[in-house]
Amino acid sequence: MMQTKITIIGAGAAGLFCAGLLGQKGYDVTVVDNGKKTGRKILMSGGGKCNFTNLNIESVNYLSQNPHFCKSALKRFTQWDFIQLVNQYHIAYHEKDHGQLFCDNSAQDIVDMLVNECQKGSVKFKLQTQVENIESYNQQFKLHTSQGVIESDKVIVATGGLSMPALGMTSIGYKIAEKFAIPVVPVKAGLVPFTLHKPLLDVLSTLSGIAIPVEVSNTKMSFKENLLFTHRGLSGPAILQISSYWQAGEPIIINLLPDWSFAVQFQPLLENNRKQTLKNCLGQILPKRLVDVLIQLNIIPDLPVKQLNSKQQQALYQALSQWCITPNGTEGYRTAEVTLGGVSTDALSSKTMQAKTQPNLYFIGEVVDVSGWLGGYNFQWAWSSAFACAEAIDL
Structure with a gap:
């Protein structure tokens, strides 16, 4: 003893x-x-x-x-x-x-x-x-x-x-x-990546390795940091942070234009690129592969910029700044940085x-x-x- x-x-x-x-x-x-x-x-x-x-x-x-x-x-x-x-x-x-x-x-x-x-x-x-x-x-x-x-x-x-x-x-x-x-x-599990439901996972997993600055929010909190697409779902600092405030079944909102306002930056971008396709125009500010996926998911239209009227431009901005995703769950303790509770x-x-x-x-x-x-x-x-x-x- x-x-x-x-x-x-x-x-x-x-x-x-x-x-x-x-x-x-x-x-x-x-x-x-x-x-x-x-x-x-x-x-x-x-x-x-x-x-x-x-x-x-x-x-x-x-x-x-x-x-x-x-x-x-x-x-x-x-x-x-x-x-x-x-x-x-x-x-x-x-x-x-x-x-x-x-x-x-x-x-x-x-x-x-x-x-x-x-x-x-x-x-x-x-x-x-x-x-x-x-x-x-x-x-x-x-x-x-x-x-x-x-x-x-x-x-x-x-x-x-x-x-x-x-x-x-x-x-x-x-x-x-x-x-x-x-x-x-x-x-x-807290500070942990999200997994996604099929078929969304099948589509977004093609973006694996791409990191972008975003603002991710739910009803409780929001974090402005990078999001990383993975072959299992969503990760990166913004996702890990919001995961600690997330409840199962709850959607999260992803703002792909965290530092852009409609009037100051987004509408002028469209007006200055009226002769381009929307795909090429948005490819100036977002990864081209992501733009392709957003078109595939019908979140943004596959149109020439000049075909969008002011109301449609506003709707496009809303779609990019309020992308709603409901995670399937998290990767659990295996990859969690911390234990909540x-x-x-x-x-x-x-x-x-x-x-x-x-x-x-x-x-x-x-x-x-x-x-x-x-x-x-x-x-x-x-x-x-x-x-x-x-x-x-x-x-």
Whole structure:
């Protein structure tokens, strides 16, 4: 039997960061993970470059049944605090669109930094170790694992969600919550590509690989970013973002002319190209293959521009700016960037991340019902929630 003051379940972003902070406070910390190595999802993120935070972090960038819950942690450990740590390790990084920060070299730089912080605090690791059961007695815990029993004064659950199951993600975090009667908000895949119904898929799959700037919206939100056509359906940043706000059976609206108004740009384009076919005219502003498909789908007519009167021009503009598609579904956890839902924020303290009804049990990171937008927001939640937890623990 192993004894430790603090056990952290999960060696991902939140777990590693929290372990380093607690270890450097002088606590005896053990991190348990079912994988062969630490930070597996970090290494996969951002195309291997790790979009580790965003310059523009606000609570409105997060989904939760309690949209105010994340405010406390995000305020106490900000993106600037994490950037300062990255700078201390001389990790080179760059800014992309919308304030996203990526490593210049590799996501391995972030993992190495977090592991180094753990080493400073003499954190112990038990990898390739499955948590099979957890019991509580006298406000302490006994963890039954595939490598034996661990007795611990405090347990921090940082197990992530169900996204990317190929990396070994499991539902153990939710099972631990349910074991202690802590409610879990139903989970589903977020930041995930859409699949399409046939025969629309058969037509649009011919556009696979084409990316275009669009504005995608539903009744709740809209995002102006790129859309990518794939052989399975629709992807790209705009689609991933709206997917987190999408409900099954609901249509989405795609604006193929996100920065165009009818009077200022679109009507003059038509008037200046009256001798052309509509196909060739629109081919100046949209991929020609896409124009062909829109004609095939009867979304736009195959006519000379001069045959369109003012009312028809307006209708054409509406068709291109309000293309309505009802997805078949999503690609699910296999390709999802994040898991929506999770351990209910009503059951946790927003200041400490401790369960209200189970002393010495904490939940941090993606396992909690706080999910960020695409662009570094979920990593920042991992850092901020881990900091809030570590700062609150006093043995």
